Amino acid sequence: MAAQLTFEELFDPEFLESLETFNLRIKRFLRQGRLGEQLTHDRGIGLEFKDFKQYVAGDDLRAVDWNIYRRLGRLFVHVFEEYQDLPLYLLVDRSRSMFLEDEPRVHAALRSALALSSISLSQHDVVALLSFSNELEMHSRPIAGKKQLTLLGRRMVSLTEQDGTQLSQSIHQLSFRKLRPGLLVVLSDFFDPQGLDSVTDSLKTCRHKLLLVQLVKDSDSDPTQNEDLVGDIRLVDCETSDAVDVTVEPAVLNRYRRIYDEFNQRLTNFASDQGIGLVRLNADQDVLDQLAGLFESGALTV
Amino acid sequence: MSFFNLSPLLVGLGLLALAGLLFLLQQLRIRYTELPVATTMFWAAAVREAPVRVLRQRFRHILAYLLALLICWLLWIGFGGPLTGAQRTAGFNILVLDGSAHASTGDIFQQSKNQLLNDVSKYSRDSREVFLSGAQNVRVLAPGEEKLVLERRLEEFEPVAARSSIDELLRLLPRNNSYPTEVNVVVYGGAPISEHALDRLPAGYRVARRFDSLDDFENRGIVALGIGEPLSGEWDKVDVLFRILADGLSVNSEDFRVQIGDQDLATNRLESISPNEFRVRDVVADGSVFSVAIEEPDDLAFDNEALVTLPTKERVSISIGEDVPTPIRRAIDADAGIEIVGSGASVAVLGPNDSETSIPYLRTTPIVEQSKAFVIGYSGELEGMEALHQSVADLGLAEIDSAAMATELNQDISVQLDYSDVRYVSVWSELVSESFNFKDSMSFPIFISKSIRYLANQEPWYAYLAAGRQPVEQTSGSSLASSDLLAEYAIGASYVRNEAGTLELRDGTSLQVSLLDPAAAVRTGSQNLTDAAIETSNSQTIWGIATWLALLAVLLLGLEWYLYQRGLMP
Numbered sequence: 001m002a003a004q005l006t007f008e009e010l011f012d013p014e015f016l017e018s019l020e021t022f023n024l025r026i027k028r029f030l031r032q033g034r035l036g037e038q039l040t041h042d043r044g045i046g047l048e049f050k051d052f053k054q055y056v057a058g059d060d061l062r063a064v065d066w067n068i069y070r071r072l073g074r075l076f077v078h079v080f081e082e083y084q085d086l087p088l089y090l091l092v093d094r095s096r097s098m099f100l101e102d103e104p105r106v107h108a109a110l111r112s113a114l115a116l117s118s119i120s121l122s123q124h125d126v127v128a129l130l131s132f133s134n135e136l137e138m139h140s141r142p143i144a145g146k147k148q149l150t151l152l153g154r155r156m157v158s159l160t161e162q163d164g165t166q167l168s169q170s171i172h173q174l175s176f177r178k179l180r181p182g183l184l185v186v187l188s189d190f191f192d193p194q195g196l197d198s199v200t201d202s203l204k205t206c207r208h209k210l211l212l213v214q215l216v217k218d219s220d221s222d223p224t225q226n227e228d229l230v231g232d233i234r235l236v237d238c239e240t241s242d243a244v245d246v247t248v249e250p251a252v253l254n255r256y257r258r259i260y261d262e263f264n265q266r267l268t269n270f271a272s273d274q275g276i277g278l279v280r281l282n283a284d285q286d287v288l289d290q291l292a293g294l295f296e297s298g299a300l301t302v
Numbered sequence: 303m304s305f306f307n308l309s310p311l312l313v314g315l316g317l318l319a320l321a322g323l324l325f326l327l328q329q330l331r332i333r334y335t336e337l338p339v340a341t342t343m344f345w346a347a348a349v350r351e352a353p354v355r356v357l358r359q360r361f362r363h364i365l366a367y368l369l370a371l372l373i374c375w376l377l378w379i380g381f382g383g384p385l386t387g388a389q390r391t392a393g394f395n396i397l398v399l400d401g402s403a404h405a406s407t408g409d410i411f412q413q414s415k416n417q418l419l420n421d422v423s424k425y426s427r428d429s430r431e432v433f434l435s436g437a438q439n440v441r442v443l444a445p446g447e448e449k450l451v452l453e454r455r456l457e458e459f460e461p462v463a464a465r466s467s468i469d470e471l472l473r474l475l476p477r478n479n480s481y482p483t484e485v486n487v488v489v490y491g492g493a494p495i496s497e498h499a500l501d502r503l504p505a506g507y508r509v510a511r512r513f514d515s516l517d518d519f520e521n522r523g524i525v526a527l528g529i530g531e532p533l534s535g536e537w538d539k540v541d542v543l544f545r546i547l548a549d550g551l552s553v554n555s556e557d558f559r560v561q562i563g564d565q566d567l568a569t570n571r572l573e574s575i576s577p578n579e580f581r582v583r584d585v586v587a588d589g590s591v592f593s594v595a596i597e598e599p600d601d602l603a604f605d606n607e608a609l610v611t612l613p614t615k616e617r618v619s620i621s622i623g624e625d626v627p628t629p630i631r632r633a634i635d636a637d638a639g640i641e642i643v644g645s646g647a648s649v650a651v652l653g654p655n656d657s658e659t660s661i662p663y664l665r666t667t668p669i670v671e672q673s674k675a676f677v678i679g680y681s682g683e684l685e686g687m688e689a690l691h692q693s694v695a696d697l698g699l700a701e702i703d704s705a706a707m708a709t710e711l712n713q714d715i716s717v718q719l720d721y722s723d724v725r726y727v728s729v730w731s732e733l734v735s736e737s738f739n740f741k742d743s744m745s746f747p748i749f750i751s752k753s754i755r756y757l758a759n760q761e762p763w764y765a766y767l768a769a770g771r772q773p774v775e776q777t778s779g780s781s782l783a784s785s786d787l788l789a790e791y792a793i794g795a796s797y798v799r800n801e802a803g804t805l806e807l808r809d810g811t812s813l814q815v816s817l818l819d820p821a822a823a824v825r826t827g828s829q830n831l832t833d834a835a836i837e838t839s840n841s842q843t844i845w846g847i848a849t850w851l852a853l854l855a856v857l858l859l860g861l862e863w864y865l866y867q868r869g870l871m872p
Contacts, residue, residue: 097340105340191341220340231866234334237342244342245334246349255348263344 004160005107010114011153018288022119022295051079087142087182088120089208091170092131092159096238097191098215099161105215108283109187110156112213114149115291116185121146128179129155132170133162142179164239167192168202175205184208189215193240196263200270211277214267218284221260223253369862376855393484393506395425396475397443398468399456400491401436403604403822406461407519414490415456417512421488423449435493437464437769437800439471463604463802463817465770466493476504488512494821520550522557522596523605523823527816528766529592529612532584537639538615539584544594544608546578549824553578557598562612563590587763589614591814604802605823609814613763618754619643625653627666627734629741633750640754649757654731662725662757664750669730675707675715676729679722690719697727698752701745707733727753768818770800 055064055075063077090113098106117127126142129152139155167188174184184206192199203210219226235244246252264280271278281290339345399418405411422432422443432443432452436459443452468489475481483506489495490512500509526545533541546553555574560567562585573581585592589612596606618640622631630651634640650663667677678693694700694717704715711732733740740746802817 100338100340189340191343193341193343195343217340226337228335228337230868232334234336235342235345236336236338238338238340240342242342242346243336244345244349246345252348255351256344259344259347259351 005110005157007154007157010110010157011150015111015115015288016118016149019115019118019291020122022115022291052076053079085144086120086123086125087180088116088125088127089142089174089179089182089184090116090127090129091136091174091184091186091188092129092156093133093165093167093186093188093215094131094159094162095133095165095188095191096161096163097165097189100238101217101219103217103284105189105217105283106159106161108281108287109213109215110159111287112281112291113156113185113187114153115287117152118146118149121149121152126182127152130174131159132165132167134164134166134169136170136173138177142182165192166194168194168198171199171202171206175207179208182208183211185211185213187213187215190267191239193237196266196270200267203270203276204274210274211279212267212271214264214278214280215283216280217282221257223248223256369858373855373858373862376851376858393429393486394482395430396481396485396487397422397430397432397512398439398471398487398489399432399434399442400466400468400489400493401434401459401461402464402466402491402493403461403602403817403819404466404493405491406463406604407521407601410491411461414512418490419449419453419456421512422452433471434459435467435471436462437467439467439474461604463769464800465817465819465822466495467770467800468493469496469499472499472503472509476507486510492825518550519601519825521600521602521605521823521825522546522548522551522553522598523600523602523819524558524594524596524608524816525605525818525820525823526579526766527592527594527608527610527818529610529763530765534584536584537617537637538587540587540612540615542582542585542592542610542612543575544580546580546594546596547820547823548578551600555580558594558596561593561595562586585612587613587615593814602822605817605819608816608818610766610816611764611813615639616760617641618649618758618760619647620649620651620754621645621647621659621661623650623652623656625655626651627653627731628736629734629746630664630666630750633747634754636747637751637754640751649754651754660724662759663727664753664757665726665728666731666734667728669711669713669732672728672730674718675704675713675733676717676727678717678719679724679726679728680719681722681725690717693717693719693756696752696756698745698748701748702740703743703745707740710739725757725759727757764813766818767805767813767815769802769815771818 052065052068053076055077059077063079065076065078068074068076092106092109092113094106098104098109113129117129120127121144124144126144127140127148128138128142129140130136130138139159140152143151165188167186167190186203190196190199190212203212219229223229230248233246233248235246236242237244268278270276279294281287397418399414401411405414418432422430427447428445430443431441431445434440434442434456442455443449472487472495475485475487483504485507487507487509488511489509492511495509503509523546524544525547526543528543529540530543531541532539546558555572560572560582567582571582573583575581582592591609592612593607593609595608600606617638620634620640620642621644622634622642634642634651648661650659650661652659652663652665654666654668656665662679676697676699678690678697680689680693682689682692684692699717702715708715732738734746735741802815805813805815807813
C-alpha cells in the first residue's frame with residue numbers, strides 16, 4: 001500500500017491559490033437553500049432586478065413599484081434574482097483499491113476533494129465530507145466559511161483504507177440522512193464488486209445533483225504498463241481476495257481492454273442520460289492540470 | 303550412449319538428476335506470480351471469454367506452437383539417431399581387427415586400428431560389431447556400445463605371436479542366429495583368409511578388406527621346427543629339423559643361431575637338406591630346449607625365434623622268462639633301449655610255461671589255448687573300435703603281413719581286445735617260433751619293440767608344438783600321430799595353444815610353443831578380397847548433426863524461456 005498523504009502534502013498553498021479563480025456552478029438549482037452565490041430560479045430578494053409581477057397578497061410591500069401604480073392604478077412588485085448557497089457533499093471512496101499502487105488513486109481523489117472544497121467555501125457554499133467503503137461515514141457535517149478548509153483538509157488526510165466497496169449501499173444510506181439537496185461529488189474508481197449496474201441503479205435514486213469523479217490510472221486501460229504483469233500471473237483482488245489466473249498474452253489483453261472500455265462507456269452513457277456530471281481524473285497525472293482543463297472558462301457547471 | 307556402459311550408481315544418479323530437473327521445470331511452469339490489483343472483475347471476464355486452454359480451437363499462438371514443435375522435432379531427431387535408407391538396408395557389419403603376428407610388422411597394427419576407429423563410427427551403433435582377432439577372437443565392441451568403449455579396450459592391446467584366427471571367426475559367425483542374412487565382414491589388416499573359410503560362408507556374407515599394407519616387406523622366419531626319430535636308430539637320440547622361409551631376403555646358415563639348452567651347436571653338426579631346410583642329427587633326448595634364432599632383425603620379430611622341448615628318452619626295464627622263444631630274445635637283445643633287469647622291471651616277457659606276473663607282460667601262448675592270433679589286454683580309457691584301432695597302431699600290427707601268416711598257418715590272423723587292469727599282449731607261440739618265417743620279417747623286431755614300449759606305457763612326446771596347430775604326439779619308435787585317429791585324440795582341441803610361448807602342463811612339465819607360421823613369414827598377398835567401401839553418409843555424420851540439433855533445441859528452449867519470461871509469448 002502507498003504511503004498515507006500528509007496534511008502538508010495535501011494542503012499545498014500554491015495549489016489552493018491556483019483554485020481562487022475557479023467557480024463551481026449547477027445548471028438547475030435546488031430549492032430550500034440559504035442565501036449564497038448560487039443563482040437560483042426563484043425570484044427573491046436579491047440585489048439584481050429581474051422582472052415585475054402583479055402583486056398578490058403576501059408579497060413584500062417594500063417591493064411594490066409605486067410609480068407604476070400611479071400611472072396604471074395597478075400594483076406591481078419588483079422581482080429580484082435570488083442567490084442561494086450550494087451544499088457540497090464530498091463522498092470519497094476509501095476502499096483498498098483507492099490506496100493500491102505507487103501513486104494511489106486516493107491521493108488524486110483527496111486533492112480533488114480539497115480543491116472542490118476550497119472553491120465551494122470561497123463562494124459561500126457549505127461543504128460536507130463523507131466517505132464510504134462498506135459503510136457510509138460522515139467526517140464533517142456541512143460547514144461554511146473559508147476558514148473551515150483547514151478542518152476539512154485534516155479530516156481528509158485522516159481517511160484510511162478500509163475493506164470493500166459498497167457504493168450502491170452507501171448511496172442508499174445517504175438517502176436516509178436529512179441533508180439539504182445539494183451537489184454530491186462521488187470520488188471513486190467505481191470498481192464495485194456488485195457491478196456497475198448496481199452503482200448506477202442506486203445513483204438514479206439519489207436526490208442530490210451528482211458529479212462523478214472517476215479516478216483512473218494509465219495501467220487501467222493499458223495493463224502492459226504494469227511491468228509485473230507478464231507471463232503466468234495470479235491476479236488477486238485487493239478487496240475481495242478473489243484470484244484469477246491469467247496467462248498474459250495479446251488476445252487476453254485485447255479482451256481486457258475491450259471490457260474495460262465498455263465499462264467506461266457504460267458509465268459515460270449513464271451520466272449523459274441522467275444529466276450527471278462525469279469527470280475522469282488520472283491519478284498518475286497532475287490533478288491541478290486536469291482541474292484547470294475542466295474549469296476552462298473559470299467555472300465548472302454541473 | 304548406452305547405459306550398459308555406466309555403473310549402476312551412475313545410472314541411478316542420472317535418474318535422480320532427471321527426476322529433479324523435471325520436477326523443477328514443473329514447479330517453474332505452474333507456479334503463478336501473485337499480483338494484487340485494484341479489481342479482477344475485468345480480468346475474470348477476459349479470461350472467461352478466452353480460457354487459457356480449450357480443446358479444438360483455432361491456433362491462437364501459431365508461432366509458439368511452431369517453436370515448441372521445432373524443439374520437439376530437433377530433440378526427437380537428435381536422440382532418435384535416424385538411419386539413411388542405404389544404412390538401413392546395408393545389413394549387419396562385422397569389423398575384424400587383425401591382432402595376430404601378421405599385424406606386428408611395422409605400424410600396420412596401429413594404422414589398421416586407426417582406420418577401424420575412424421570407420422566404426424560411420425556405422426549405426428546397432429548394426430556393427432567389432433572383433434579383435436589375435437590368439438583368440440575377442441568381441442571388443444558389441445552392438446549398441448559407444449566408440450569410446452572400443453578406444454579404451456584397444457588401448458593396451460598389441461599384436462601377439464599367434465596365427466590369424468579369422469578363419470575360425472568366419473567359421474563361427476554363421477552359427478550366430480542373431481545376425482541377419484546380410485552380413486558384411488570387413489577385415490582390418492593383412493592376415494590371410496583361407497579360400498576354404500570363404501567358400502564355407504553362407505550366401506549373404508560378404509568379406510572385404512579395409513586395410514592391407516604389404517609394401518617393402520622383408521623377413522626371414524622359422525616356419526617349421528620338429529623332432530623325429532634319429533636316422534641312426536639310436537634309441538636315446540632324436541633328429542631335429544627346421545625350415546626357414548624368406549621374403550625379400552636370402553637364407554644363410556650364418557644368419558641364425560642354434561642352441562641346445564644353453565650351449566651353442568657346433569657348426570659342423572648343422573646339416574643343410576635344402577636351401578632353406580636344416581637338420582641336426584642325433585641330438586640327445588634329455589628334455590632340454592632346442593632353439594633356433596635369427597639374429598638379423600627384420601620386419602617380423604615373432605618368427606625370428608623358435609623353440610622345441612626335446613623328449614626325455616629312458617630305457618625300458620624288463621624281466622624275461624625262462625621259456626621265452628629265442629627270436630623274441632634276440633629282438634630284445636638287439637634293442638639298446640631295452641635292458642633286462644633282475645628286479646624292478648616295468649614289463650615282463652614270458653614264454654608259454656612261465657608263471658603269471660602282476661606287471662604288464664608280453665606272452666606267447668600256444669594256438670590251442672588262444673583263439674585269436676593277437677590278444678591285447680587294454681587298460682586305457684578308449685572304448686570299442688577306437689581302443690582297438692589305437693592299440694593296433696601302437697603295436698605296429700598294421701605293418702604286419704597278416705595274409706602271408708594266415709596262408710602259412712592256415713589260420714585266420716585276427717586281433718582281440720580285452721579290457722584288463724594290467725596291460726598285456728599275448729601272441730601265438732607258433733608265430734614267433736624258430737620254424738615260422740615271421741621272425742625273419744622286418745616288422746617282427748618292430749612289433750617286439752613297440753609291444754614292450756606299449757606295455758611300458760611311456761609318456762608320449764611331441765614332434766612339434768606350433769601356435770594354433772594341433773600338436774603331434776609321438777612315442778619312441780615311430781610317429782603315432784601320423785594316424786588320423788590319434789591326431790584327433792592326441793591332446794585334444796582344448797590343449798591347442800594359439801600363442802607362442804611356454805605351455806605348462808598339469809604334471810608341472812613345460813613345453814615350448816613356437817609361431818611356425820609360413821603365412822606370416824612370407825607375404826604372398828592377401829586374398830582377392832574387395833576393398834571395403836565405407837559409406838561417407840553415415841550414422842556418425844547423422845549423429846554429429848543430431849548432436850548439433852539437440853544443442854540447437856536447447857538454445858531454442860532458452861529462447862522460449864526468455865520470451866516467456868518477457869511476456870512475449872504465452
